[in-house]
Each structure stands twice: as structure tokens, then as C-alpha cells.
Amino acid sequence: MTLLSLRDVRIHDGVGDRDVVHGISFELAPGAAVGIVGESGSGKTLTCRAVLGILPEHFTVAGGTVSLEGRDLAGLSANEWTALRGSTVAAVFQDPASYLNPSLKVGNQIAEVVRVKTGLGRRAAKDRALELLDSVRLPARVYGLYPHELSGGMLQRVLIATAIAADPRVLIADEATTALDVTVQAEILDLLADLRDRTGLALVVVSHDLAVVAQLCDEVLVLRAGETVEQGPVEQILYEPRHEYTRLLIAEHARYGLDRVLELEHVA
Ligand SMILES: Nc1ncnc2c1ncn2[C@@H]1O[C@H](COP(=O)(O)OP(=O)(O)OP(=O)(O)O)[C@@H](O)[C@H]1O
Ligand SMILES: [Mg+2]
Structure with a gap:
């Protein structure tokens, strides 16, 4: 196929x-x-x-x-x-920081993408965001961090998590x-x-x-x-x-x- x-x-x-x-x-x-x-x-x-x-x-x-x-x-x-x-179809590019809002916790940003793309409610979207962090091998505590608190590799994982949020x-x-x-x-x-x-x-x-x-x-x-x-x-x-x-x-x-x-x- x-x-x-x-x-x-x-x-x-x-x-x-x-x-x-x-x-x-x-x-x-x-x-x-x-x-x-x-x-x-x-x-x-x-x-x-x-x-x-x-x-x-x-x-x-x-x-x-x-x-x-x-x-x-x-x-x-x-x-x-x-x-x-x-x-x-979803994508990740170079320079992940430019795709994130510096003033919002990354977990909330992932959850927001989940909400918009899948229609889940806030609670379920947060659970799904935590699951996504896990699937890109980031610890749950990353949910509450701001973009500037993450390394470039961690930021790219966050972007991969948002990219796969709706199972492309x-x-x-x-x-x-x-x-x-x-x-x-x-x-x-x-x-x-x-x-x-x-x-x-x-x-x-x-x-x-x-x-x-x-x-x-x-x-x-x-x-x-x-x-x-x-x-x-x-x-x-x-x-x-x-x-x-x-x-x-x-x-x-x-x-x-x-x-x-x-x-x-x-x-x-
Ligand atoms: N937004 C744009 N406005 C004008 N020309 C563009 C634009 N984007 C790409 N081009 C032109 O189209 C051609 C292909 O660009 P493209 O960005 O696809 O290259 P690339 O292979 O991705 O290069 P790189 O390795 O630098 O990312 C180039 O000649 C480029 O100058
Ligand atoms: Mg290019």
C-alpha cells in the first residue's frame, strides 16, 4: 500500500x-x-x-x-x-524554539495542539500530552517547563511530540x-x-x-x-x-x- x-x-x-x-x-x-x-x-x-x-x-x-x-x-x-x-501528514523543521511560545509551559502547548487536532477535552488532552512526552522519551516534569529551560534536543522532542499528537x-x-x-x-x-x-x-x-x-x-x-x-x-x-x-x-x-x-x- x-x-x-x-x-x-x-x-x-x-x-x-x-x-x-x-x-x-x-x-x-x-x-x-x-x-x-x-x-x-x-x-x-x-x-x-x-x-x-x-x-x-x-x-x-x-x-x-x-x-x-x-x-x-x-x-x-x-x-x-x-x-x-x-x-x-505532519512535519518538524530546524530551529524548534521558533515554533513554541516562549511564555507558555511546553506541556500546555502540546495539550493545546492535542485539543485542537483531536477535539479531546482539557483533562484528556493533558493526559495525552503526558503520554506524548513519554513517547518522545522526555520525563513528565518537562510538562511544566518553559521553552528556555530546555536544550535544543529536548525542544526538538517537544516538536516531534506535537507533530505526532494526532497520529499522522x-x-x-x-x-x-x-x-x-x-x-x-x-x-x-x-x-x-x-x-x-x-x-x-x-x-x-x-x-x-x-x-x-x-x-x-x-x-x-x-x-x-x-x-x-x-x-x-x-x-x-x-x-x-x-x-x-x-x-x-x-x-x-x-x-x-x-x-x-x-x-x-x-x-x-
Ligand atoms: N519563500 C521563497 N521565496 C523565494 N524563493 C524561494 C522561497 N523558498 C525557496 N525559494 C527558492 O526555491 C529554490 C529551492 O529552495 P528550497 O528551500 O526548496 O531549497 P532546499 O533544498 O531546501 O535548500 P536548503 O538546504 O538551503 O534548505 C531555491 O532557489 C530558493 O531560492
Ligand atoms: Mg531547506
């Missing part, structure tokens, strides 16, 4: 009057993970935003189809998009671990892998860091300037890259610890 399917998706910039994404395709099954890598400006985030219905002003899906659970997303109304976001089928992680130090990054990746394995959550993992994608994904798309230069199973892309650009990315990312990941996988 396919949860999310992109077929030849083109994204057009109405102001620059040019296509910025030139036909991207992939399919995602429950519990699967697809990675999107590529240099800055290659169209990774726009592709994610097209799936979430939050393209910047003047940007449109000008060709191809995006469908979720078999439903073509073209022409959804704003209300339908709002209903879809969170309940079917697909979670998009766009550079979600980029700002974190290596140990914390590994913990978050492990958490995402665990959520995927336990709940069948499907992941779209965007990173400029191939090591991140290698760790989590089954399939990888390598983008350059809005085009897919290479796409296939993660082992194939890493061990037998066909495209010079992919080889360059691999060489460039070796210093981020890709070698270490590959060695670990060989041992395993």
Missing part, C-alpha cells in the same frame, strides 16, 4: 516565472522512510511544503500529482489542508537534526526510527547530511537544482553512486561521519 505518492511533481515560482522543482517522484509505504538530499537551494524544502500544502506565496504545484492515502491533493480547500495537516501517518523531518550536536542528533534519529518501527509512521527525511539519511532511510533521492539526479535504495546510492554529483556529496559528507555509519552497517 502507498501512503504518500509524488508523481512527476513540478513546482513553479510565479514571481521569478520559472520552475524550481522539475518533476520529482517517489512513493512511501507505511513504516518506510525516504530521504531527500542535495545542496542548498536544490528544492528539498519546497518539495516538503508542497506535500504539506504550505508552499510560499506565488509558488504552486504546476504539474504532476501529490496524493496521500490515494487522495489527490490538488485543489484541496484551506480547511481541508488544515484538517489534513497533523492528522495525516507521515512525518516529514526537514533538517530536523541539523542544528543539534552529533550525540543529540543520533538520539533524535533513534527516536524517529523507533516511532517508525513501533507505529508504522512513514518518514520523509530531508538533510544535507547523507549520514542522517543513511541511518534512517530505505530509499534516497538526490536533488540538484530541482532535478532528481539519482534515486534508489540507500545502499545502492551510497556504495554504487552513478552520478558524479552524488559521489561529490558522499565525499563531502565523509567528514560528517558517513564513514562511521557505513562501517557500523557493514558490521551489523
Whole structure:
């Protein structure tokens, strides 16, 4: 079964009057993970935003189809998009602090998202928020803390908790671990892998860091300037890259610890 399917998706910039994404395709099954890598400006985030219905002003899906659970997303109304976001597809981005209100306790913010997205009453929403904290491996006392009292890794866990509050089928992680130090990054990746394995959550993992994608994904798309230069199973892309650009990315990312990941996988 396919949860999310992109077929030849083109994204057009109405102001620059040019296509910025030139036909991207992939399919995602429950519990699967697809990675999107590529240099800055290659169209990774726009592709994610097209799936979430939050393209910047003047940007449109000008060709191809995006469908979720078999439903073509073209022409959804704003209300339908709002209903879809969170309940079917959700996302976490870089810089989690910017998504939280600094003057409210994080637990209340999670509970509020639960209330809005699931319609639970206040009491039940609080219980659910505590459950969500537990499922992102944060202790219950975090409920009563303010954002500034949490580390970057803890904040990203809080954002993951809000993202999965309404049990989405697909979670998009766009550079979600980029700002974190290596140990914390590994913990978050492990958490995402665990959520995927336990709940069948499907992941779209965007990173400029191939090591991140290698760790989590089954399939990888390598983008350059809005085009897919290479796409296939993660082992194939890493061990037998066909495209010079992919080889360059691999060489460039070796210093981020890709070698270490590959060695670990060989041992395993
Ligand atoms: N809000 C926007 N307004 C104008 N141009 C944009 C906007 N967002 C993206 N673009 C342009 O679209 C192209 C793709 O951008 P996108 O953000 O998808 O790249 P990316 O692969 O996510 O890069 P990064 O690794 O830096 O996050 C780039 O040329 C970028 O300049
Ligand atoms: Mg981006």
C-alpha cells in the first residue's frame, strides 16, 4: 500500500516565472522512510511544503500529482489542508524554539495542539500530552517547563511530540537534526526510527547530511537544482553512486561521519 505518492511533481515560482522543482517522484509505504538530499537551494524544502500544502506565496504545484492515502491533493480547500495537516501528514523543521511560545509551559502547548487536532477535552488532552512526552522519551516534569529551560534536543522532542499528537501517518523531518550536536542528533534519529518501527509512521527525511539519511532511510533521492539526479535504495546510492554529483556529496559528507555509519552497517 502507498501512503504518500509524488508523481512527476513540478513546482513553479510565479514571481521569478520559472520552475524550481522539475518533476520529482517517489512513493512511501507505511513504516518506510525516504530521504531527500542535495545542496542548498536544490528544492528539498519546497518539495516538503508542497506535500504539506504550505508552499510560499506565488509558488504552486504546476504539474504532476501529490496524493496521500490515494487522495489527490490538488485543489484541496484551506480547511481541508488544515484538517489534513497533523492528522495525516505532519512535519518538524530546524530551529524548534521558533515554533513554541516562549511564555507558555511546553506541556500546555502540546495539550493545546492535542485539543485542537483531536477535539479531546482539557483533562484528556493533558493526559495525552503526558503520554506524548513519554513517547518522545522526555520525563513528565518537562510538562511544566518553559521553552528556555530546555536544550535544543529536548525542544526538538517537544516538536516531534506535537507533530505526532494526532497520529499522522507521515512525518516529514526537514533538517530536523541539523542544528543539534552529533550525540543529540543520533538520539533524535533513534527516536524517529523507533516511532517508525513501533507505529508504522512513514518518514520523509530531508538533510544535507547523507549520514542522517543513511541511518534512517530505505530509499534516497538526490536533488540538484530541482532535478532528481539519482534515486534508489540507500545502499545502492551510497556504495554504487552513478552520478558524479552524488559521489561529490558522499565525499563531502565523509567528514560528517558517513564513514562511521557505513562501517557500523557493514558490521551489523
Ligand atoms: N519563500 C521563497 N521565496 C523565494 N524563493 C524561494 C522561497 N523558498 C525557496 N525559494 C527558492 O526555491 C529554490 C529551492 O529552495 P528550497 O528551500 O526548496 O531549497 P532546499 O533544498 O531546501 O535548500 P536548503 O538546504 O538551503 O534548505 C531555491 O532557489 C530558493 O531560492
Ligand atoms: Mg531547506
